[in-house]
Amino acid sequence: MPGVKIPEKQLTELRAFVTLLKSQPSMLLLPELQFLKDYIESLGGKIPSADIPKTEIPKSCPAHESHKSSKPAEDEEPELVESDVELDQTGVIEPDNDSPQEMGNPDQEMSESDEEKLSEIRQQATAAFADGDYEKAAGFFTEAIQLNSQSALMFAKRANCYIHLNKPNACIRDCNRAIELNPDSAPAHKFRGRAHRLLGNWEEAVKDLRLACKIDYDDQANDWLKEVTPNVSAFPYFIW
Template sequence: MVMDASKLAELKLFVDQCKSNPSIVHNPSLSFFKSYLQSLGARIPPDTQTDKGGVNMAEPGQHSDSKDPNFSYEEDDDIVESDVELDNTGVVEPDNDPPQMMGDPSVEVTEDMRDAAQSEKLKASDAISEGMLDEAVNYLTEAIMLNPTYAILYATRASVFIKLSKPNAAILDADAALEINPDSAKGYKVRGMARAMLGRWEEAASDLHVASKLDYDEEIGSVLKKVEPNAHKIEEHRRKYDRLRKERELKRTERQRQQQKAEAQDQEALSAFKDGQVIGIHSTGELETKLNAATRTSRLVILYFTAT
């Protein structure tokens, strides 16, 4: 019997479908075809669905993420950041003393009060040179109470708190100095040094860079040499994980797009079938489309060839 060329092409497509998915022949409705193949001595591969412990019970058009080749549990896991190896030499425990006395900026400062404040400041300088730091703090506190609008007094007391390893107290005074005078180089300097003592490397680097632009000195440069490497490591670390998070988000978005596309294709494929009814197919292209749709929607397709 000579078959029509178009029918032969359709048969070839069916055979190709069997090659790509051999488990088709295990379908009960194709038992006659399976028996025929076995009668010819063909080796029938095992049913992959049975080997996997069952069949997919999902409704057509529904996708299980675990069967989605684009799905990865790893992509949905939170990114666990590794620790950054930093040089923490000189970092101290935060001081938690009660806040030091601060002046009242609304007080009207007289000339006599300014002179008295200057006198207390000189006493503090002498105490610092003699290593009497607590006494220096007391003198500077008196000076601040007399002249609470003089930024350098707060900045100087902050520098003494640095020597006493009290970075939080130093930051409080530095903030007060900068509120009075936003261009206080010493205010930025001591705050940067205090933040470095607390391991707040990026903030410390920022303050010290501002201080160096306003009034550079060797002490600022020395502290920056220690602070900058740590700040750079933290910045690089953050950029790395920001990039990883963005990449993960792009992959998630693409996976969702692919899933939505597949679901749309499934719906389109479902509309192409009339379950239990015979559908006429008149070209190899149409046959291929129907077979692909059947595969996506877990439909069994039985081909009938008729001579014309």
């Protein structure tokens, strides 16, 4: 419907659920999903007729409950099933509590001279990052953001600097802004997923890293995803 904006969190969870259905289409035969099955068939879609393999549905899945059907409250968010196994907290760090970083002026318009200066600053930032001077690189990217605060890429690149500086909260702030500017920014989802991993936010990390790989597959993002997945049980099954 024109004018209706779906929250990004709900879109992320919906994408994950669709991915699950693609890998296990027989789940559409569950009584709880009859409404979805009817809708798909009304559009001309075909639903697999195979029986639902009992071993594919974990005990925590609503499919093992009796024919309960409850409609979620409109303001409720889907809740992920939490893991019963002991979490591996290796690599989790203390959160950074620095003041929020410079985010630029969204109303500022760039002049021709600003564009030339921005190109030079980006080169300096890239060189500093390549030299391993992430603090200096973050400073250059901040200057770039001050010139053009509408660039999702600049926020994502500075977020990467904050990852290397062990500042996950600063990274998340930059990634949030980058995703506001461009919801399909794979680097922003990738680095935000890594930041959540450093903070021990496993479910958020899995969501972001899976989405990053879906938008634009990246070997490093996939490696990071493999690292955090064992700490999340039964994802992405939902309890409504």
